[in-house]
Amino acid sequence: MCGGVVISMATALSVSGFIVDLRAAFIGAAAFFGGWPAMLIAAAGSIAYRLHLGGQGAEAGVMSILITAVVGLAWHHIVAVRSRTMFDILGLGLSVALAGLITLLVIPSQVVTGFVQQSTLPSLLFRFLSTFIIAVLLDRQQRRRDLAVSNMIFRAMVRELPDSLNVKDAEGRFIAANPATAELVRAASVEDLIGKTDFDFYPKDVAERFRQDEMGALEAGQTLRIDQPALLPDGRQGWLYTLKAPFRDEAGKIVGVITYNRDITEQKRNAQLKNDFISTVSHELRTPLTSIRGSLGLIAAGVAGELPPKAANLVNIAHNNSERLVLLINDILDMEKIESGVITFKIKQMPVRAVLEQAIAASSNYMADSGIRIVLVDDAPRAEANIDPDRLHQVMANLLSNAMKFSDPGGTVMVKLQRRERDMLRISVVDEGTGIPEAFRSRIFGKFEQADASSTRKKGGTGLGLS
Structure with missing residues (x-):
């Protein structure tokens, strides 16, 4: 200048x-x-x-x-x-x-x-x-x-990215890819990929599965996230986290699919090891703990004779805590059954109010010293539903204990039964506590998730109840 x-x-x-x-x-x-x-x-x-x-x-x-x-x-x-x-x-x-x-x-x-x-x-x-x-x-x-x-x-970012990243047209042909993609599909080079489809590199059944996923992203116009088994470049059978997003032109028209693949075999293996460990420990603990709980219950009931007041108090404390441990182990084992898909339900048609009343009665002893009342509001008298009463009772126990735990002393927890459209019923548990922070609401049903997970938190629990 x-x-x-x-x-x-x-x-x-x-x-x-x-x-x-x-x-x-x-x-x-x-x-x-x-x-x-x-x-x-x-x-x-x-x-x-x-x-x-x-x-x-x-x-x-x-x-x-x-x-x-x-x-x-x-x-x-x-x-x-x-x-x-x-x-x-x-x-x-x-x-x-x-x-x-x-x-x-x-x-x-x-x-x-x-x-x-x-x-x-x-x-x-x-x-x-x-x-x-x-x-x-x-x-x-x-x-x-x-x-x-x-x-x-x-x-440079795409070239050095260790994860597979590629773009295909609407017909499933590669139009751009990074070296990790060529390695994943065992192509000689990136140039060898261009213009070809998954059918040129994978068995027909695998390529068809990939193509169905791509068509899902194209038709829905939304990003799809999938965990799927895959054959890795080194010949091992593993897992890929796959993200498929619509590829749009300047006018906003969908003209292809962007695919991102990441090897999550190690994460899957670690998660399985953790689950297996928790399951094994839980199974091994349940048998001796059941015996301990039964023995303490008998002693507390006076089967072995009347105990001195101090000893009786200690036995009651031990018995109550063994009950809590049994419930925790049962929760962990139930989570394992749910995740493995082997949990069974005994569904039958029966009055709903009776189950709610039983759950409320069972929960009334929880935090008895806090003076918290549980009130049932029945806006659907004589309503019946197809339910597993034991599982519904379990759900209600978790919701009620959670509501009472976060209520102020002397507060009220309300259980409401309402009719909804299409012959549906809604059961609500409402407390007067501080509520759930906005930032945590998307995670409330996660396993072991707690809004206050610090070591100094005032409220106990494992974070399994809502999960």
Whole structure:
């Protein structure tokens, strides 16, 4: 920009009575795009050359250069906090043109007469057009450079990504892929993938499964997430986490599918090991714990004779805690049954209120010292439903204990039975506690999830009840 200013001033022409050079356009654009450093260099170089040229208008020329530089710098700071638009470039051109008029107000009166000739309408129009054109060219050049850098970074990210990433057209043909994709499908190279489909690399049944997943993403227009078994590049049978998202053109039309695959075999194995460990420990604990609970129950009932008050109190504490342990182990074993799909239900049609009353009666002893009342509101008298009474009782026990745990002493927990449309019933458990934090609500049914999972939490529990 500084070189452009000097060359422009050195080759300036006089056309129809006014001087034609591009100093204002170069200085304004330098400050607009480069900020302080570019503005100082361009302004200093142009001022030095203008003083070298000398003449009556030297002072006015220097003043014009400074004002133009300030205008360009002001626009630089305006657009620094947001994306640059064509309106900003238009504003820069108008401001640089008006800077020529502002110069007339600050230069000495004895040189105004000679300088007015350079600030006529044609001169101002030339300053605007030259600034606008140069700024547009620089803007396009900078955007191309930024795009090239972004593309280079993106290509490097995709190339070095250890996970498979590829794009297919609507017919399932590869149109772009990274080296990890070629390795996953055992292709010789990325180039060997382009234009081919999964049917060229996988057995027919596997390729058809992949194609069905792609069609699901295409038809739904939404991202699909799948955990699926797969043959890994090293020949091992493993698991992939697969994400399939619609690929849209500039008009928003779905023209293909973006697929991301990640090897989660190790995570799956670790999760299975953890589940197996928990299951084994739970099974091994349940038998001796059941015996301990039964023995303590008999002692507490006086089968072995009357106990001294202190000993009876200790036995009761041990018996109550053994009951809690049995419930916890049963919960863990139930989770295992649910996840393995072998849990059984004994469904039969029966009155719902009776089950709710039994659950409320069983829960009344929980936190007996807190004075919390459980109230049943039956808005569907004599309602019957197809239920497993034991499992419904288990669900109600978890909801009621949770509601009571987070209620203030002397509070009320309400159980409501209501009729809904389509012959459905709704059972609600409502407490007056602090409620569930908004940020945690999406996780309340997760296994071992608790809103306050810290070691200093005031409320106990394992986080299995709601799960």
